[in-house]
Structure formats: structure tokens, C-alpha cells
Amino acid sequence: MLIIYSIIIVSAFSFFGIVVSGSYKSIRIKNEENRLFQTANVVADTYRANKEDQIFIRTMAKSYGRQANARILILDSQKKTVVDSHNSYIGKTVDNEEIRSSLASRPKSGIYELQGKEVLQLSVPIMAHSANETKIEGAVLISASLEAISQDLKDLKNTLLKVSASALLIALIFTVMAANSIAKPLSSLTNAVEKVSSGYLGYKVEDRESGEIGKLIESFNEMSGKLKQIENNRKSFINSISHELKTPITAIRALIESLSLGNSSLEIYKEYLEDINDEAKRMGQLVDYLLSSIKLEDISLDLKEEDLAEIIEDAFKLIKPYAEKNGVDVAVNGITSVRTICDRNKVKEALLNLLDNSVKYKDPYKKQNNITISLVKNKNEACLVIEDNGMGIREEYLSNIFNRGFRVLDAEIAANSRTEGYGIGLAIVKNIIEKHNWQIAADSNYGSGSKFTITISL
Ligand code: ADP
Numbered sequence: 001m002l003i004i005y006s007i008i009i010v011s012a013f014s015f016f017g018i019v020v021s022g023s024y025k026s027i028r029i030k031n032e033e034n035r036l037f038q039t040a041n042v043v044a045d046t047y048r049a050n051k052e053d054q055i056f057i058r059t060m061a062k063s064y065g066r067q068a069n070a071r072i073l074i075l076d077s078q079k080k081t082v083v084d085s086h087n088s089y090i091g092k093t094v095d096n097e098e099i100r101s102s103l104a105s106r107p108k109s110g111i112y113e114l115q116g117k118e119v120l121q122l123s124v125p126i127m128a129h130s131a132n133e134t135k136i137e138g139a140v141l142i143s144a145s146l147e148a149i150s151q152d153l154k155d156l157k158n159t160l161l162k163v164s165a166s167a168l169l170i171a172l173i174f175t176v177m178a179a180n181s182i183a184k185p186l187s188s189l190t191n192a193v194e195k196v197s198s199g200y201l202g203y204k205v206e207d208r209e210s211g212e213i214g215k216l217i218e219s220f221n222e223m224s225g226k227l228k229q230i231e232n233n234r235k236s237f238i239n240s241i242s243h244e245l246k247t248p249i250t251a252i253r254a255l256i257e258s259l260s261l262g263n264s265s266l267e268i269y270k271e272y273l274e275d276i277n278d279e280a281k282r283m284g285q286l287v288d289y290l291l292s293s294i295k296l297e298d299i300s301l302d303l304k305e306e307d308l309a310e311i312i313e314d315a316f317k318l319i320k321p322y323a324e325k326n327g328v329d330v331a332v333n334g335i336t337s338v339r340t341i342c343d344r345n346k347v348k349e350a351l352l353n354l355l356d357n358s359v360k361y362k363d364p365y366k367k368q369n370n371i372t373i374s375l376v377k378n379k380n381e382a383c384l385v386i387e388d389n390g391m392g393i394r395e396e397y398l399s400n401i402f403n404r405g406f407r408v409l410d411a412e413i414a415a416n417s418r419t420e421g422y423g424i425g426l427a428i429v430k431n432i433i434e435k436h437n438w439q440i441a442a443d444s445n446y447g448s449g450s451k452f453t454i455t456i457s458l
Helices: 003-050 054-068 097-104 147-199 213-259 265-295 309-325 343-362 411-415 427-437
Strands: 069-076 081-084 108-114 117-129 134-145 302-307 328-335 340-342 369-377 380-390 439-445 449-457
Touching: 003 054, 003 069, 003 108, 003 117, 003 134, 003 147, 003 340, 054 069, 054 081, 081 302, 081 427, 097 117, 108 309, 108 328, 147 213, 213 265, 265 340, 302 309, 302 343, 309 343, 309 369, 328 343, 340 343, 343 369, 343 380, 343 427, 343 449, 427 439
Parallel strands: 328 369
Antiparallel strands: 069 081, 069 134, 108 117, 117 134, 302 340, 369 380, 380 449, 439 449
């Protein structure tokens, strides 16, 4: 990993270095060329105007040569050197591409290597203008060493190299730090995943991290907590079902044992057999619960257009005698006709479950326990509300009540004889409601009562 990062960083800096030094060199050469062309033109003009004054011309060539840090030659049209700022070429013929081009009235420049050093050479023509013609009298040739530019370029490359090396070092330090800060929480996460997959549900990663890794850890902890909760619900569900199954089995066995003694009257036989029948019915109900718990997710709906008001009326009629027997008053309040597509029996089952809970979890300390059912129709939705003034649900349990197998195992509830159950009713209700693409929400105040709202989109 580190090697890959180093290669990327080194390549990026090399590319940057090549581009920067390349363009630096060409800009400097271009500037030098412009400067020398200007000098060559000035020398050519001065020569043309003062060519009779040889001493002045030589002094001028020397002085411009010093100023420009270059060698200046002035040649006549036959390429013979007339003036040389270094004096040694006077009288000699010089022939090169730049001179030939400028004698053909095209100024020209070129870069050559001389004894391992780069030299810039350029030439401009000396034009003599008369009334009707322009004559080329000769050429000015300037050659300057590019050594200073090469030296500057070398310095620039050195600086770039130092900067690149420091940047590489800093980048590598940061990379190592970043890699460590990712690797550590990831290894804690891997360890936690192994723990959870080996059955340690609820295991949480303690590291507090920020950013995406932090979010991942948070989601993992949440998932692990939920798995634990589901597992707890499952255990308590199996516990209560096994306990509930044991009771009728024990009762049936005791009844059969006493009947098998054979000295009971026909009346007793009949009575005992009825008891056995009741216990068998209870077991049957339990098995039904078990089955509905297993089949919870794959219920299918028999959809038809129905009036929700009628379904509420049906559920109300069914629950009323049972509620009254338990001292709970049920009332239907403000109901409007709402026609919608739904499974009549399943919706009724959900309402009966909610109403049954409202009776079951009544507040034994209240003088009057009551339940109200209402159905209100708005523009795009209808709200079906079942509200009771029962014992209510503590806030910390509220988010769990729709989970399969969850029960509030409260001393208050345990003390109440009518609170048998397996924590499956609300899971069934939620499943039915969500299968219809409706929504259900619970609102409750411990000690005051609960409110279940079903929102039906129309
Ligand atoms: P069960 O009634 O079999 O325990 P449910 O899934 O129907 O299971 O309900 C889950 C839990 O929610 C119950 O154990 C109970 O504590 C709480 N609960 C449900 N409805 C009410 C209600 N109307 N008032 C108070 N508590 C309720």
C-alpha cells in the first residue's frame, strides 16, 4: 500500500517537475532571444547610420556586446566580418544558416551546442533604404551563451527535487497516520463481527470514531443491539409458550389419572372430559399462536373494496360483551364511511387484537376503564384511532412493542390475572397494517393510557 502511494506521489512530482522546468526553460530562452533581437536591430540601425565612423562602430559593438553578454559581429553582404566585439574575426568570412537567412532579409535564430555548452545564435539584416529600393548591406550576428539559463534551470531542478522529497516524506507520514487511523477501527470492527457471528449478540465496539468509519461503527452497534433484542424476545416467547403448554398438559394428565382409577360416576366423567376438552382447546389456541408467529411475514391478503366503518362496527360488536365482562366500556366515536381496498377479515383481526390489548391492559386502579374507537377522513388519508385509559406503556418500552415476542414484563401486569399473552399480537397487527401499505403508530403515557393510530392513505 505504502509503495503504491510512494509511486503515485513520486510520479506526480516528477511529472510536475518536468512540466515546470520545461516551460521555465522555453520562457527564459524566448526572453533572451527577444532581448538579443532588439540589441541586433539597434546595432544594425546604428551601423547603417554611422558606418563611416569605424572607431565609433567598434566601440558601439563592444559596448553592446558587454551589455548583452554576447559576441557581436557585423558582416558585409559578402559575409566578411567588418566588426567583431572580440576583434579576432575581423576580415574573416563567416557563413552559417542565420547569416544566409538574414542576408535573404529573414532574421533567424538557432540554438547550438558548442563544447558541451548551449549557445544562442541569431542574425538580422542591415537594410539600406533609398528612394525606390531597399538594399541589404550586410548582417549583424549575435551569439550568446545560454550557460546562465542552464545554471538557473539546474538550481530550479534542485529546489524542485528538495521540495518533492520533503513533500514525499510529509505525504508518507500522513499516509501512515491515515492508514493507522482506518486500520485500527476496522480491526475492532472485524473482531466485533467475529464475536457476533460466533453468537455473542449485543457485542459493541467501544472506539469512538468520527466520519464514515464512526457511522459504520454506530450502525454495527445498533445492529448488534437489535439482534440481541430479537434473541431476547425469541427466548421469552419460547419460554412463555412452553410454560403455557405445560399447564394444560399437566391438567389433562391429572384428570386422566383420576379418571383411570375407574371409580367415578358418569357425571364426574362428563365433567372431567369437558375440562380435558377445555384444556385441549387452550392448547389448540397456543398452537394457532405459534403458527401465526411462524407465518407472520407471509400472510396473503384477500383484497376487496370495503367500508372501514362497517369493519369497525363488526369488531366493536365482537369485543363489546368481552369488554363489558371485564368492566371496560367501549364506544365508537365520530365514524364516517371510508371506502378503501383491503382484506376485511385481516383488518378485523388487527382491530380485535388492539381492542383485546386495551381490555387486557386496563388500569385496575381506575374507577372507570374505557376505550374509544374513531375514524376521521381527511383529504388524502383516513385515521383510525383506538384509545384507552388503561395502564399505559413506559416510554422505554414503546419502541419495542411491535417486535415479535416482546412483552412488558411489569410487576403491575404480572399481578393482573387477565394479562396472558405471548408478545405476538402487536407484531401481527403491524404486519397486517403494513401489508396494506398503511401505517401504525403507538402513543402512550404510563398511568394515563395508550393510543394506537392507523393511517390509511386514500
Ligand atoms: P401480548 O399482549 O401478548 O403481551 P402484544 O404484542 O399484543 O403482546 O403487546 C406487546 C406488549 O405491549 C404487551 O406485553 C403490553 O405490555 C404492551 N401493550 C400492548 N397494548 C397495550 C395497551 N393498550 N395498553 C398497555 N400496554 C399495552
